[in-house]
Amino acid sequence: MGEQLSKIYKPKKIEQQANELWSSNSYFHPNLPSDDKDRKAYTIVIPPPNVTAPLHLGHALNNTLQDVLIRFRRMQNYNTLWMPGTDHAGIATQTVVEKRILSEEGKRRTDLERQEFVERVQAWKDEYEACIISQLKAMGCSCDWQRTRFTMDDVCAKAVRAVFFKLFKVKFVFDHHDICPENYVAKFGRKDFFYKIFLITIVCQICLYFYDLYDLKVTDNLFELTIRLLQASADSLRIYTQKI
Numbered sequence: 277m278g279e280q281l282s283k284i285y286k287p288k289k290i291e292q293q294a295n296e297l298w299s300s301n302s303y304f305h306p307n308l309p310s311d312d313k314d315r316k317a318y319t320i321v322i323p324p325p326n327v328t329a330p331l332h333l334g335h336a337l338n339n340t341l342q343d344v345l346i347r348f349r350r351m352q353n354y355n356t357l358w359m360p361g362t363d364h365a366g367i368a369t370q371t372v373v374e375k376r377i378l379s380e381e382g383k384r385r386t387d388l389e390r391q392e393f394v395e396r397v398q399a400w401k402d403e404y405e406a407c408i409i410s411q412l413k414a415m416g417c418s419c420d421w422q423r424t425r426f427t428m429d430d431v432c433a434k435a436v437r438a439v440f441f442k443l444f445k446v447k448f449v450f451d452h453h454d455i456c457p458e459n460y461v462a463k464f465g466r467k468d469f470f471y472k473i474f475l476i477t478i479v480c481q482i483c484l485y486f487y488d489l490y491d492l493k494v495t496d497n498l499f500e501l502t503i504r505l506l507q508a509s510a511d512s513l514r515i516y517t518q519k520i
Contacts, residue, residue, distance in 0.1 A: 291414070291416065294416065295413060295414075295416065298418070299413075299421075302422075303418070304356075304358065304418045304419060304420045304421070305420050305422050305423075306355045306356055306357045306420065307355060312355045315353060315354060315355040316354050316355065317354065317355045317356075317357070318346070318349040318354040318355070318356045318357075319356070319357045319358075319359070320342050320345065320346055320357070320358045320359070321359045321361075322339070322342065322358065322359060322360050322361060322419065323338065324360075324361040324362050324363035324425075324427060325362055325363065325408055326362070326363050326364075326365035326368060326369070327362050327363065327364065327365060327369055327400070327401045327404045327405050327408065328365050328368050328369050328372050328404065329372070329404065330404065330407050330408065330411060331408055331411045331412070335411075336415065339412060339415060339417050340415070342358060342417075343358070343415075343416070343417050343418055346358040346418055347418055350418070357420055357423070358417070358418060358419045358420060359419065359420060359423050359425070360409070360412060360417070360419035360420070360421060360423070360424045360425070361424055361425035361426060361427065362405045362408055362409070362425075362426050362427070363427050364401065364426065364427045364428050369397060369400065369401065370385075370397060372400070373393075373396055373397050373400050376400075377396065401426075405426065409421075409424065
C-alpha cells in the first residue's frame with residue numbers, strides 16, 4: 277500500500293521538500309542561447325533589492341508576479357532565465373550602518389578608522405544579502421541561483437567601467453570638475469540633458485545584461501547598435517522633455 281497523504285497541509289514540510297528537490301538539480305539553470313538554438317529565450321532580470329533590510333510584503337508581491345511569468349514560459353518550453361541579485365544601495369546602506377553604530381555604541385562614522393567602517397558595512401551587506409536570498413528561496417522563487425549577482429561584483433564593475441568608457445568616447449559623459457546638471461542644462465538645454473540621461477541609463481542596463489548573461493565583451497558593434505535603437509525610439513521622450 278502506498279504512502280497515505282496527510283489530511284492537513286503542512287507548508288513548512290512540503291515547501292522544504294520542494295526546495296530541496298529543485299536545488300538538487302539544475303532545473304532553473306538554462307543553457308546559453310548558443311547551445312539551445314531551437315528554443316525561444318525568455319529572461320527576467322530581478323529588480324535587485326537593496327541590502328539595507330530584509331524583504332517586505334511589496335517584494336513578495338513583485339517576485340510572485342515574476343515567478344508566475346517565468347514558470348509559465350518554462351512550461352511552454354522556453355529557454356528561461358530569472359536572474360537574481362542584490363543592490364549595494366551605497367548611500368542608503370551607509371546610513372543604516374551609521375544609525376546602528378550610533379544606537380548601539382554611541383559612536384559616529386568619523387569616530388572609526390576608514391577600514392573599520394568599511395568592514396562594518398561589508399558585514400551588514402553579507403548579513404542582509406544572505407537574509408534576502410534565503411527569503412527568496414523560502415518563497416519558492418525559481419531563480420537561477422548559480423547566476424546570483426551583487427551590483428559590486430567584479431564582473432558587474434568591469435562591465436560598468438567598459439560602458440562608461442565608451443559613453444565618454446561618444447561624449448555622453450564628461451571628465452571635468454565644473455560639470456553638473458545645472459551647468460549642463462544651462463549650456464545644452466533641458467531637453468538634451470534629460471534625453472542623454474535616459475540613453476545613458478538604458479545603455480548601461482542593456483550592455484551590463486548582455487555582458488554577464490552571454491559572456492560577451494561590450495563591443496563597439498553592440499554599443500553602437502544599442503545607441504541607434506534607442507535614438508530611433510526616443511521621439512516620445514523628446515516630446516516629453518520639451519514640456520518640462
